[in-house]
């Protein structure tokens with residue numbers, strides 16, 4: 001059995017001191033959860049308002065999903081754009097999708113203003129498709145993206161794909177036929193089951209390292225208005241008409257607003273004094289899925305890539321509660337390991353375990369052998385096919401993802417009491433949506449009136 005050993009946490013400063021809340025305090029905004037959502041929310045609230053901000057985490061900075069993800073920067077939802085448009089209408093779906101894509105600019109803003117120099121790569125990433133259903137699913141999404149005025153994804157279909165003659169005429173102009181080999185080359189595989197590819201802007205970063213560096217910047221730049229406490233679990237929030245009393249165990253905080261950036265598994269009791277009850281049992285709103293990943297190192301002789309592979313048996317072509325076999329996502333990036341910068345890290349994820357009760361997840365749970373084997377079988381079949389090579393998975397890690405009922409992040413004010421706000425629910429892909437949500441929360445706190453969005457909190 002291997003342990004939960006993440007390449008992202010490995011790169012964090014081990015000598016950084018953490019501070020616990022040791023007194024009662026009063027502030028303007030308390031942000032609960034110091035992953036990418038909480039850290040970027042702190043960044044934009046401090047930047048766009050003059051409010052005092054306290055960021056707290058029950059454990060350590062970026063040690064939740066942010067420290068256990070695949071680190072791909074990508075703007076897709078694990079739910080097709082066409083189905084989001086069906087639920088919310090095309091204009092609102094387009095605005096939401098565009099907002100997440102524009103979060104690339106917000107990431108650049110954070111990076112530049114904080115004066116960071118950590119590696120962040122940006123390139124065109126690819127997905128390999130193997131069935132006509134997967135291809136039609138993405139053609140339909142592309143069709144709706146075009147109608148909505150969004151950039152379309154590049155879809156290539158092998159000219160010898162058996163279903164090629166049957167592609168619907170309405171999708172003309174949304175794909176090109178190419179030699180099969182061109183697709184396999186893009187996907188860096190010889191596995192001929194992949195007969196189409198989908199390409200779009202992607203990137204990669206260590207989002208935990210990003211959090212560490214941004215928090216360091218905020219502590220210096222906003223020393224008068226920003227505090228950060230770790231090992232400070234929030235157990236209860238009592239909402240009043242104009243503020244909240246926050247129970248942090250031995251101490252309490254009074255704040256004008258509380259923003260939950262807890263990925264959904266808050267374990268926080270919320271009492272709305274004098275108002276409607278709030279269903280704060282987030283596992284009723286958000287279910288948990290454990291994602292497993294393995295990573296190995298090799299000489300840095302190839303550029304960064306991000307490729308998702310949807311094998312024939314994979315049913316997960318979109319957000320699907322009952323998803324069957326996994327799809328796999330592989331990233332290759334430059335990685336600094338034991339003081340050397342000339343290695344590539346190949347990280348692969350895919351296998352997942354759905355939890356009925358997310359509170360049973362333990363980040364220190366061992367990494368099951370059968371998952372190592374599942375990932376290794378995939379790698380040997382698809383990417384690193386030398387039968388004589390024994391791959392040493394230096395890193396094996398797992399993390400908890402919060403899925404909302406409709407697969408879309410929750411961003412904004414609690415309808416029953418706007419003192420409480422949310423930027424949570426990773427839904428598989430959470431880095432850019434968290435950053436987008438951070439800016440939106442900051443705008444709301446700055447007093448801007450924003451129109452309805454796909455991220456609004458439903459009444460329950």
Ligand SMILES: Cc1cc2nc3c(=O)[nH]c(=O)nc-3n(C[C@H](O)[C@H](O)[C@H](O)COP(=O)(O)OP(=O)(O)OC[C@H]3O[C@@H](n4cnc5c(N)ncnc54)[C@H](O)[C@@H]3O)c2cc1C
Nearest residue numbers: 033035037058064065066069070072234291399426430431
């Ligand atoms: C295996 C895996 C692969 C992924 N791959 C990608 C990817 O490639 N690209 C992508 O965009 N996204 C990916 N994600 C999702 C992405 O990592 C998350 O969406 C994102 O990191 C979530 O950030 P967050 O800040 O919302 O949550 P987290 O990082 O989980 O942070 C929440 C924080 O809240 C704290 N907290 C919770 N409850 C309390 C409380 N009561 N009191 C105080 N603190 C509390 C936790 O300790 C935690 O630090 C992946 C996730 C996993 C697990």
